[in-house]
Amino acid sequence: MSTQEHAAAHVHRDDIGAKMGMWLFLFTELLLFGGMFFLYSVYRFVNQDAFHLAAKELNTIIGMFNTAILLTSSLTMAISIAAIQKNNRNLSIFFQLLTIVLALGFMVNKYFEWSAKIHHGIFPGGEELLAKSQGEILFFGLYYVMTGLHGLHVIIGVVLIGFMTRLTKNGVIRQDSYVKLEAAGLYWHLVDIIWIFLFPLFYLIT
Amino acid sequence: MSSEAISTNKNGYVSYLDYKGKHTGFLGWVLSTDHKRIGILYLIALMVFFAVGVTFGFLMRLELIAPGRTIMDPQTYNSIFTLHGVIMIFLFVIPGLPAVFGNFFLPIMIGAKDVAFPRLNLLSWYLYVAGGLLAILSILLPGGPADTGWTFYIPYSVRTGTNVMFTMFAAFILGFSSILTGLNFVTTIHRLRAPGMTWFKMPLFTWSLYATAWVQVLATPIIGITLLLVVIERWLGVGLFDPSLGGDPVLFQHLFWIYSHPAVYIMILPAMGIVSEIIPVFARRTIFGYKFIAFSSIAIALFGSLVWAHHMFTAGMSNTGQFIFSLLTMIVAIPSAIKVFNWTATLYKGSIELAPPMLYVLAFIFLFSIGGLTGIMQGVLSIDIQVHDTSFIVAHFHYVMFGGTGFGIFAALHYWLPKMFARMYNQKVAKVAFWLVFVGFNVLYFPMFVMGWLGMPRRYYDYLPEFQPYHLTSTVGSWILVLGLIIMFTNLIVSMRKGQTITKWNIWGGETLEWKVETPPTLENFDDIPVVTERPYEYRENDLAELEKEAK
Numbered sequence: 001m002s003t004q005e006h007a008a009a010h011v012h013r014d015d016i017g018a019k020m021g022m023w024l025f026l027f028t029e030l031l032l033f034g035g036m037f038f039l040y041s042v043y044r045f046v047n048q049d050a051f052h053l054a055a056k057e058l059n060t061i062i063g064m065f066n067t068a069i070l071l072t073s074s075l076t077m078a079i080s081i082a083a084i085q086k087n088n089r090n091l092s093i094f095f096q097l098l099t100i101v102l103a104l105g106f107m108v109n110k111y112f113e114w115s116a117k118i119h120h121g122i123f124p125g126g127e128e129l130l131a132k133s134q135g136e137i138l139f140f141g142l143y144y145v146m147t148g149l150h151g152l153h154v155i156i157g158v159v160l161i162g163f164m165t166r167l168t169k170n171g172v173i174r175q176d177s178y179v180k181l182e183a184a185g186l187y188w189h190l191v192d193i194i195w196i197f198l199f200p201l202f203y204l205i206t
Numbered sequence: 207m208s209s210e211a212i213s214t215n216k217n218g219y220v221s222y223l224d225y226k227g228k229h230t231g232f233l234g235w236v237l238s239t240d241h242k243r244i245g246i247l248y249l250i251a252l253m254v255f256f257a258v259g260v261t262f263g264f265l266m267r268l269e270l271i272a273p274g275r276t277i278m279d280p281q282t283y284n285s286i287f288t289l290h291g292v293i294m295i296f297l298f299v300i301p302g303l304p305a306v307f308g309n310f311f312l313p314i315m316i317g318a319k320d321v322a323f324p325r326l327n328l329l330s331w332y333l334y335v336a337g338g339l340l341a342i343l344s345i346l347l348p349g350g351p352a353d354t355g356w357t358f359y360i361p362y363s364v365r366t367g368t369n370v371m372f373t374m375f376a377a378f379i380l381g382f383s384s385i386l387t388g389l390n391f392v393t394t395i396h397r398l399r400a401p402g403m404t405w406f407k408m409p410l411f412t413w414s415l416y417a418t419a420w421v422q423v424l425a426t427p428i429i430g431i432t433l434l435l436v437v438i439e440r441w442l443g444v445g446l447f448d449p450s451l452g453g454d455p456v457l458f459q460h461l462f463w464i465y466s467h468p469a470v471y472i473m474i475l476p477a478m479g480i481v482s483e484i485i486p487v488f489a490r491r492t493i494f495g496y497k498f499i500a501f502s503s504i505a506i507a508l509f510g511s512l513v514w515a516h517h518m519f520t521a522g523m524s525n526t527g528q529f530i531f532s533l534l535t536m537i538v539a540i541p542s543a544i545k546v547f548n549w550t551a552t553l554y555k556g557s558i559e560l561a562p563p564m565l566y567v568l569a570f571i572f573l574f575s576i577g578g579l580t581g582i583m584q585g586v587l588s589i590d591i592q593v594h595d596t597s598f599i600v601a602h603f604h605y606v607m608f609g610g611t612g613f614g615i616f617a618a619l620h621y622w623l624p625k626m627f628a629r630m631y632n633q634k635v636a637k638v639a640f641w642l643v644f645v646g647f648n649v650l651y652f653p654m655f656v657m658g659w660l661g662m663p664r665r666y667y668d669y670l671p672e673f674q675p676y677h678l679t680s681t682v683g684s685w686i687l688v689l690g691l692i693i694m695f696t697n698l699i700v701s702m703r704k705g706q707t708i709t710k711w712n713i714w715g716g717e718t719l720e721w722k723v724e725t726p727p728t729l730e731n732f733d734d735i736p737v738v739t740e741r742p743y744e745y746r747e748n749d750l751a752e753l754e755k756e757a758k
Contacts, residue, residue: 017322017397024389028427035431035461039446042457124444134452141444141451145435 015179022183026190029153033194036146040201043138050135055206057122058143059113063203066109067195073102074192077161077185087175089168096165099188103158110151114144143202150198153191160184221628221726239324242727245310246626247331252306253695255297255338260691262290267650267684270677273669280667284353285368287665289345291356292373296380297338299611300469303476304387304422305334307618308415310626312391314720315409317400317738319730322393326386333383337376344372355665357466360447360458364439371440374433381426381433381465384472388422391415400719402738409718409742410499414479417503421468421475425511429465432458456521463514471510473607474574475503477614478545481567484621485549486743487716488564489556493743495548502541509538519587520594528587535585542578546571561714562636566617569644573609577602580655595665598658604651616643619698624713628726629705635697642690649683718742 044051080095121128122140129140164184167173173181222242229237235247266286269276278286309327313320321327345351352373354363363370395416399408408416435446436458445451447458486493493499515523515531523531549571558564580602584590593599624630654662657676662669669677712721719738723731 012320012324014322014397017393020396021323021326021389021393024392024423025385028385028389028423031424031427032431035428036435038461039435039457042454043452046454047452124442137445138452141446141453145438145444145446149434 013177018179018183019186022186026186029190029194033146033149033197036142036149037197037201040142040146043135043142047133047135047138050133051139052206054132054136054139055202055204058203059116060203062109062113063199066106067199069102069106069109070192070195073099073106074189076102077188081178081181081185084168084173084175084178084181089171089174092173092181093165093168096161096168100158100161100165103154103161107151107154107158110147146198147202150191150194153194157184157188157191160187219724219728221724222729223627223726225729237328239320239328240729241309241313241321241324241327242626242731244327244331245306245308248301248305248309248334251331251335251338252298252302255293258342259290259293259298260688262286262293264684264688266290267681269667270669271681272677273671273674281350281353283667284665285345285351288352288355288373289341292341292352292377294607295356295469296377297334297341299473299607300384301334301380301387302473302611302615303480303618304391304415304418304472305330306615307411307480307622308387308391308418308476311622311720312394312412312415313398314723314727314731315412315718316395316398316403317719317732317736318394318398319732319735321390322397323390326390330383330386330390333379333386337378337380337383340376340379341373344369344376347372357462358433358436359462360436360439360455361449363436364448371437374437378430378433378437381430384422385426385430388419388426391419392423395419400735400738406497406500407738407741408500410482410493410496410503411476411479411718413500414475414482414503417507418472418475421472421507421511425465425468425472428461429469432461432465435461456518459518459521460515463517467514467517468507468511470603470606471506473611474614475506477570477611478503480614480618480621481549481570482545483716483718484563484567484617485552486745487621487714488559488561488567489553490559490715490745491552491556492745493548494551494554495544496741496743498544499548502544505541506538509534509541513538516585516590519590532585532587536582539578539582539585546575546578561620562631562633562640563617563621563714565637565640565644566613566620569640570610570613570617573605573613573647577605577607577609581606593658595663596658597654597662597664600664601651601654601658604654608651609647616694621714622720623698623701624705624708625720625725625727627702627705628708629701629703630708630713631697631701631705635693639690639694639697642686643694644690646683646685646687646690650680650687651683653677653680653683717744 076095076098080092080099083089083092083095117123117140118126123129124141124144129137161184164173164181167180222240225240226234227238235243238244265277266283269278269283269286309321347369349367349369352358352363352368352370353366354368354370358370358374363374395408395412435444438444439447443451445453447453447455449455482493482499513531513534515527516535519528519531560568580598584593584599584602620631620636653676657673658664660673662673662676708725711723711725713725714721717740719736720727722736
């Protein structure tokens with residue numbers, strides 16, 4: 001037998017295994033945010049009044065609006081998976097794109113929210129913020145770090161779903177093989193769920 | 207020649223070393239998704255980093271041979287012990303066994319053709335190399351290498367002008383690589399075991415990798431976020447750990463050790479797995495207490511995750527907290543001791559063959575016991591306050607990590623290298639190297655127990671003259687150790703290229719699946735997935751006559 005070129009390796013497909021791997025990865029994401037939730041709870045315990053004061057400065061309306069956007073985007077993501085299961089490729093692509101649009105809408109809101117705060121001098125190292133009490137500085141520090149990291153996850157999600165749209169178009173994701181889209185959906189739901197926790201912690205508990 | 211001893215080429219099989227797929231040559235390796243090739247890629251990278259780490263350690267010891275300045279200034283010394291720690295911890299002992307031998311042998315041992323996510327596996331290697339290069343880059347950039355110690359304690363790590371950000375970001379990337387390897391292994395073990403390979407027929411190395419993989423998945427994200435927060439802190443000055451802005455530096459220590467203590471078990475568990483593999487083979491006895499060894503791995507992973515704060519007994523903690531963490535620390539000793547007792551019980555009345563892998567394993571038990579028992583001493587609050595931040599601690603964790611994990615890696619190298627490369631090293635030279643390493647190790651680290659007890663602080667550049675005899679002994683030990691290491695690695699590397707060729711499938715007489723495939727294994731390990739009916743270490747029922755026949 002020639003040793004010049006050998007047959008390609010076997011094709012391995014295990015949808016349950018793939019989903020299991022994705023779930024494990026999502027656990028690690030939860031723990032990543034868990035480290036910050038831990039800091040939040042300790043600092044809130046120590047600085048209850050300051051956290052109460054600082055939270056009043058956040059715009060609950062924008063936060064609520066963003067929560068609604070993100071929840072809707074989770075729905076559209078789920079519909080896109082249902083559509084591919086029914087072999088309706090175009091509908092699936094439509095809902096994936098809609099998810100991306102909603103995600104970008106979330107980021108636009110975030111941009112206005114952040115830039116308004118930064119404009120008022122409330123940012124790490126900003127004079128306005130440094131004049132406040134230590135608890136408030138910590139609150140806004142956590143606010144920027146946690147919503148910032150969440151925003152980064154939203155952007156990664158946009159790129160990820162963008163790839164999925166492409167794969168759906170190419171026919172890689174199809175009725176009998178859509179585990180990749182499901183995994184992207186799981187990731188997107190996680191991004192949504194983390195926001196569901198961030199929203200009350202920063203905006204609602206005042 | 208028995209039917210099993212046919213060379214790989216004769217019956218048309220192509221080994222993974224000779225396989226030529228879409229890419230050939232160098233690309234055939236760095237683009238390969240074959241778990242065995244990835245294991246070897248890790249091995250090469252790991253050995254390079256190990257050599258660098260040893261060199262730094264050697265220079266550090268040389269500086270400490272006499273009080274005052276010997277070969278370097280204090281700043282260089284600080285950087286060198288930091289780099290020694292970072293490289294040895296993040297680039298050598300943590301990834302060591304899972305990445306090299308786990309990758310290579312885990313799928314074979316459970317009767318699978320590859321891991322569950324081969325491409326992710328390759329990505330892990332790239333992340334590992336990227337992290338390593340970034341760490342090295344931090345040495346070369348202006349500002350100089352980090353000088354914080356591998357623990358990056360706040361607030362110094364925020365205030366120092368050195369390239370801490372690079373080093374920390376490197377550690378973050380390495381953490382990512384570790385997580386991906388862990389989740390790959392968990393999925394592989396759950397989904398890809400061969401028919402009949404029930405949980406309690408899995409080899410013990412697989413069990414230890416399973417426990418390790420869970421720790422990797424569950425603990426590593428915490429260090430990820432912690433390091434990221436410090437990077438953000440340096441970059442933007444958010445103040446989450448800065449007391450002047452209301453933050454609490456002790457919280458950094460909590461977050462840091464929530465990962466870094468379990469990481470100790472990421473390091474030691476696979477080594478314990480190796481020991482459990484090698485002892486029955488070279489004592490030719492069924493392993494004593496298979497289930498206890500398997501479950502003690504899980505117990506160590508579980509309890510090991512709950513004891514982080516014993517690193518902070520002196521950092522300000524409530525008495526209740528100290529008591530609880532002291533108690534939990536003691537509890538971890540129980541599953542560790544179960545393993546040691548089971549190994550010695552396996553050796554009892556065994557027909558022991560002192561081949562090189564076995565020598566390293568016996569040294570492992572000896573050194574790990576010293577390391578473990580001194581660990582219990584530190585779990586006792588009163589003793590911990592005496593020895594905290596002294597070289598006693600340094601001796602303790604070198605006995606556990608180097609004497610444990612390091613010797614585990616050496617044992618694995620001597621045990622499996624012939625299988626991986628189909629070439630045998632010179633066993634006599636291997637034994638000489640072993641004795642040099644073993645003696646050098648003890649001469650190097652044992653004096654640290656004594657001087658630490660007498661009050662020699664760790665990490666110090668200079669010391670009182672009364673400690674000099676210990677430092678001198680220790681430095682001489684480092685020379686013997688390095689000599690031994692050079693001989694060992696020269697022997698192994700030469701054997702990979704020029705050693706005596708082996709075609710026999712089962713050179714040591716092992717009962718696990720990796721000894722039932724060709725040497726070296728073929729691309730897909732198994733042409734047909736085997737059906738497993740036997741338990742892995744049933745030497746009593748093993749037909750010794752057949753082994754003797756095969757030996758002819």
